[in-house]
Amino acid sequence: MALHALQQDAAVRVVGLLTTVTEGYERISMHGVRRELLARQADALGLPLHEVRIPPQCVNPVYEARMQEALHVYYEQGVRRVAFGDIFLEELRSYRERNLALMEMQAVFPLWKRDTRLLAREFLDKGFRAVAVCVDGKVLDRSFAGRPLDAAFFGDLPPHADPCGENGEFHTFVFDGPNFRSPIAFHTGEVVERESFYFCDLLPEKKGERP
Numbered sequence: 001m002a003l004h005a006l007q008q009d010a011a012v013r014v015v016g017l018l019t020t021v022t023e024g025y026e027r028i029s030m031h032g033v034r035r036e037l038l039a040r041q042a043d044a045l046g047l048p049l050h051e052v053r054i055p056p057q058c059v060n061p062v063y064e065a066r067m068q069e070a071l072h073v074y075y076e077q078g079v080r081r082v083a084f085g086d087i088f089l090e091e092l093r094s095y096r097e098r099n100l101a102l103m104e105m106q107a108v109f110p111l112w113k114r115d116t117r118l119l120a121r122e123f124l125d126k127g128f129r130a131v132a133v134c135v136d137g138k139v140l141d142r143s144f145a146g147r148p149l150d151a152a153f154f155g156d157l158p159p160h161a162d163p164c165g166e167n168g169e170f171h172t173f174v175f176d177g178p179n180f181r182s183p184i185a186f187h188t189g190e191v192v193e194r195e196s197f198y199f200c201d202l203l204p205e206k207k208g209e210r211p
Helices: 002-007 035-045 060-076 090-101 116-125 151-156
Strands: 017-022 049-054 081-083 106-108 129-136 170-176 186-194 197-204
Touching (some): 002 081, 017 060, 035 170, 035 197, 116 151
Parallel strands (some): 017 049
Antiparallel strands (some): 129 170
Protein backbone atom coordinates (compact mmCIF):
# COMPACT_ATOMS: atom_id res chain seq x y z
CA MET A 1 0.00 0.00 0.00
CA ALA A 2 2.93 2.32 0.68
CA LEU A 3 4.27 1.64 -2.81
CA HIS A 4 0.85 2.19 -4.34
CA ALA A 5 0.51 5.52 -2.51
CA LEU A 6 3.87 6.66 -3.89
CA GLN A 7 2.88 5.61 -7.40
CA GLN A 8 -0.16 7.91 -7.22
CA ASP A 9 2.12 10.91 -6.63
CA ALA A 10 3.20 12.52 -9.91
CA ALA A 11 6.18 14.12 -8.15
CA VAL A 12 7.63 10.71 -7.20
CA ARG A 13 9.45 8.18 -9.37
CA VAL A 14 10.05 4.81 -7.75
CA VAL A 15 13.32 3.34 -9.07
CA GLY A 16 13.43 0.01 -7.26
CA LEU A 17 12.53 -2.30 -4.41
CA LEU A 18 14.89 -3.07 -1.52
CA THR A 19 14.49 -6.23 0.58
CA THR A 20 16.69 -8.14 3.03
CA VAL A 21 17.27 -11.85 2.36
CA THR A 22 18.77 -14.20 4.94
CA GLU A 23 21.87 -16.02 3.72
CA GLY A 24 21.69 -19.80 3.84
CA TYR A 25 17.91 -19.80 4.14
CA GLU A 26 17.42 -17.91 0.84
CA ARG A 27 14.22 -16.37 2.15
CA ILE A 28 13.03 -12.86 2.99
CA SER A 29 14.26 -12.00 6.46
CA MET A 30 11.58 -12.30 9.16
CA HIS A 31 8.85 -13.16 6.64
CA GLY A 32 10.32 -16.48 5.50
CA VAL A 33 9.09 -16.10 1.90
CA ARG A 34 11.16 -17.88 -0.75
CA ARG A 35 13.37 -15.78 -3.04
CA GLU A 36 11.59 -17.13 -6.13
CA LEU A 37 8.31 -15.62 -4.95
CA LEU A 38 10.08 -12.37 -4.06
CA ALA A 39 11.42 -12.18 -7.63
CA ARG A 40 7.97 -12.91 -9.07
CA GLN A 41 6.48 -10.20 -6.88
CA ALA A 42 8.96 -7.60 -8.11
CA ASP A 43 8.34 -8.67 -11.71
CA ALA A 44 4.57 -8.39 -11.23
CA LEU A 45 5.09 -4.87 -9.89
CA GLY A 46 7.35 -4.00 -12.81
CA LEU A 47 10.22 -2.78 -10.63
CA PRO A 48 13.89 -3.78 -10.26
CA LEU A 49 14.71 -5.71 -7.09
CA HIS A 50 17.80 -5.18 -4.93
CA GLU A 51 18.39 -7.95 -2.40
CA VAL A 52 20.39 -7.02 0.69
CA ARG A 53 21.87 -10.27 1.95
CA ILE A 54 22.29 -10.56 5.72
CA PRO A 55 23.39 -13.46 7.96
CA PRO A 56 21.02 -15.35 10.28
CA GLN A 57 20.49 -13.65 13.66
CA CYS A 58 21.92 -10.52 12.11
CA VAL A 59 23.13 -7.91 14.62
CA ASN A 60 22.45 -4.22 14.02
CA PRO A 61 26.01 -3.16 13.03
CA VAL A 62 26.12 -5.80 10.27
CA TYR A 63 22.59 -4.96 9.10
CA GLU A 64 23.38 -1.25 9.00
CA ALA A 65 26.65 -1.76 7.12
CA ARG A 66 25.02 -3.89 4.43
CA MET A 67 22.07 -1.54 4.06
CA GLN A 68 24.47 1.37 3.71
CA GLU A 69 26.39 -0.52 1.04
CA ALA A 70 23.18 -1.19 -0.89
CA LEU A 71 21.89 2.36 -0.57
CA HIS A 72 25.23 3.78 -1.72
CA VAL A 73 24.50 2.25 -5.13
CA TYR A 74 21.33 4.34 -5.38
CA TYR A 75 22.97 7.42 -3.90
CA GLU A 76 25.49 7.31 -6.75
CA GLN A 77 22.53 7.28 -9.16
CA GLY A 78 21.10 10.44 -7.62
CA VAL A 79 18.49 8.87 -5.34
CA ARG A 80 18.06 10.74 -2.06
CA ARG A 81 14.84 9.34 -0.60
CA VAL A 82 13.95 5.88 0.72
CA ALA A 83 10.34 4.93 1.46
CA PHE A 84 9.09 2.62 4.21
CA GLY A 85 5.68 1.17 5.03
CA ASP A 86 5.85 1.97 8.75
CA ILE A 87 2.66 3.42 10.22
CA PHE A 88 3.09 4.51 13.83
CA LEU A 89 6.22 3.12 15.54
CA GLU A 90 8.08 6.30 16.48
CA GLU A 91 11.28 4.56 17.62
CA LEU A 92 11.59 2.64 14.36
CA ARG A 93 11.00 5.79 12.33
CA SER A 94 13.72 7.63 14.27
CA TYR A 95 16.11 4.71 13.76
CA ARG A 96 15.59 4.78 10.00
CA GLU A 97 15.91 8.55 9.82
CA ARG A 98 19.17 8.56 11.80
CA ASN A 99 20.78 5.91 9.61
CA LEU A 100 19.74 7.61 6.37
CA ALA A 101 20.92 11.00 7.62
CA LEU A 102 24.44 9.55 7.85
CA MET A 103 24.24 9.05 4.09
CA GLU A 104 22.59 12.41 3.41
CA MET A 105 19.39 10.60 2.48
CA GLN A 106 15.82 11.12 3.67
CA ALA A 107 13.18 8.65 4.85
CA VAL A 108 9.64 8.82 3.47
CA PHE A 109 6.61 7.24 5.17
CA PRO A 110 3.56 7.29 2.84
CA LEU A 111 1.21 5.66 5.39
CA TRP A 112 2.41 7.47 8.50
CA LYS A 113 -0.21 7.94 11.24
CA ARG A 114 -3.01 6.47 9.14
CA ASP A 115 -5.74 4.71 11.12
CA THR A 116 -4.84 1.03 10.78
CA ARG A 117 -8.46 -0.09 10.95
CA LEU A 118 -9.25 2.11 7.96
CA LEU A 119 -6.10 0.97 6.19
CA ALA A 120 -7.13 -2.66 6.55
CA ARG A 121 -10.53 -1.85 5.07
CA GLU A 122 -8.90 0.13 2.26
CA PHE A 123 -6.57 -2.79 1.59
CA LEU A 124 -9.56 -4.95 0.75
CA ASP A 125 -11.55 -2.24 -1.03
CA LYS A 126 -8.68 -1.50 -3.44
CA GLY A 127 -8.30 -5.14 -4.39
CA PHE A 128 -5.06 -6.00 -2.65
CA ARG A 129 -4.69 -9.68 -1.79
CA ALA A 130 -2.25 -11.17 0.69
CA VAL A 131 -1.61 -14.18 2.88
CA ALA A 132 -0.24 -14.26 6.43
CA VAL A 133 3.16 -15.96 6.23
CA CYS A 134 4.51 -15.31 9.73
CA VAL A 135 2.51 -15.11 12.95
CA ASP A 136 3.70 -14.20 16.44
CA GLY A 137 2.48 -17.08 18.58
CA LYS A 138 2.54 -14.89 21.67
CA VAL A 139 -0.24 -12.77 20.15
CA LEU A 140 -2.10 -14.88 17.60
CA ASP A 141 -3.11 -18.50 17.29
CA ARG A 142 -1.21 -20.81 14.92
CA SER A 143 -4.34 -21.03 12.74
CA PHE A 144 -3.73 -17.50 11.42
CA ALA A 145 -0.59 -18.66 9.58
CA GLY A 146 -1.42 -19.29 5.93
CA ARG A 147 -4.78 -17.53 6.04
CA PRO A 148 -5.71 -14.99 3.35
CA LEU A 149 -6.19 -11.42 4.53
CA ASP A 150 -9.91 -11.15 3.96
CA ALA A 151 -12.80 -9.75 5.99
CA ALA A 152 -12.92 -12.94 8.08
CA PHE A 153 -9.20 -12.66 8.92
CA PHE A 154 -9.54 -9.09 10.17
CA GLY A 155 -12.76 -9.95 11.99
CA ASP A 156 -11.09 -12.83 13.84
CA LEU A 157 -8.15 -10.76 15.10
CA PRO A 158 -8.26 -10.33 18.90
CA PRO A 159 -8.87 -6.76 20.14
CA HIS A 160 -5.25 -6.33 21.25
CA ALA A 161 -3.86 -7.14 17.77
CA ASP A 162 -3.25 -4.28 15.36
CA PRO A 163 -5.26 -4.73 12.12
CA CYS A 164 -2.13 -4.06 10.04
CA GLY A 165 0.20 -6.13 12.21
CA GLU A 166 2.21 -2.99 12.95
CA ASN A 167 3.52 -4.36 16.24
CA GLY A 168 4.76 -7.52 14.54
CA GLU A 169 1.64 -9.59 15.22
CA PHE A 170 1.82 -10.97 11.66
CA HIS A 171 3.72 -10.51 8.42
CA THR A 172 2.30 -11.01 4.96
CA PHE A 173 3.03 -11.75 1.32
CA VAL A 174 1.02 -9.56 -1.06
CA PHE A 175 0.35 -11.42 -4.29
CA ASP A 176 -2.11 -9.18 -6.12
CA GLY A 177 -3.35 -5.62 -6.16
CA PRO A 178 -4.06 -2.55 -8.29
CA ASN A 179 -0.36 -2.04 -9.05
CA PHE A 180 0.30 -5.69 -10.01
CA ARG A 181 0.51 -6.69 -13.67
CA SER A 182 -0.94 -10.09 -12.74
CA PRO A 183 -1.46 -12.13 -9.56
CA ILE A 184 1.31 -14.43 -8.32
CA ALA A 185 0.40 -18.11 -8.33
CA PHE A 186 1.36 -20.20 -5.30
CA HIS A 187 -0.07 -22.64 -2.81
CA THR A 188 0.45 -22.94 0.90
CA GLY A 189 2.73 -25.60 2.36
CA GLU A 190 3.49 -26.71 5.89
CA VAL A 191 3.41 -24.48 8.96
CA VAL A 192 6.48 -24.66 11.19
CA GLU A 193 7.22 -23.11 14.57
CA ARG A 194 10.48 -21.31 15.33
CA GLU A 195 11.09 -19.36 18.53
CA SER A 196 7.37 -18.80 19.20
CA PHE A 197 6.70 -17.70 15.60
CA TYR A 198 4.64 -19.72 13.13
CA PHE A 199 5.78 -19.67 9.51
CA CYS A 200 3.63 -20.86 6.62
CA ASP A 201 5.71 -21.92 3.63
CA LEU A 202 4.50 -20.66 0.25
CA LEU A 203 5.28 -22.84 -2.75
CA PRO A 204 5.51 -21.17 -6.18
CA GLU A 205 3.33 -22.79 -8.79
CA LYS A 206 4.89 -23.87 -12.07
CA LYS A 207 3.35 -22.90 -15.39
CA GLY A 208 0.21 -24.89 -15.99
CA GLU A 209 0.15 -26.20 -12.43
CA ARG A 210 -3.09 -25.97 -10.49
CA PRO A 211 -3.33 -25.74 -6.69
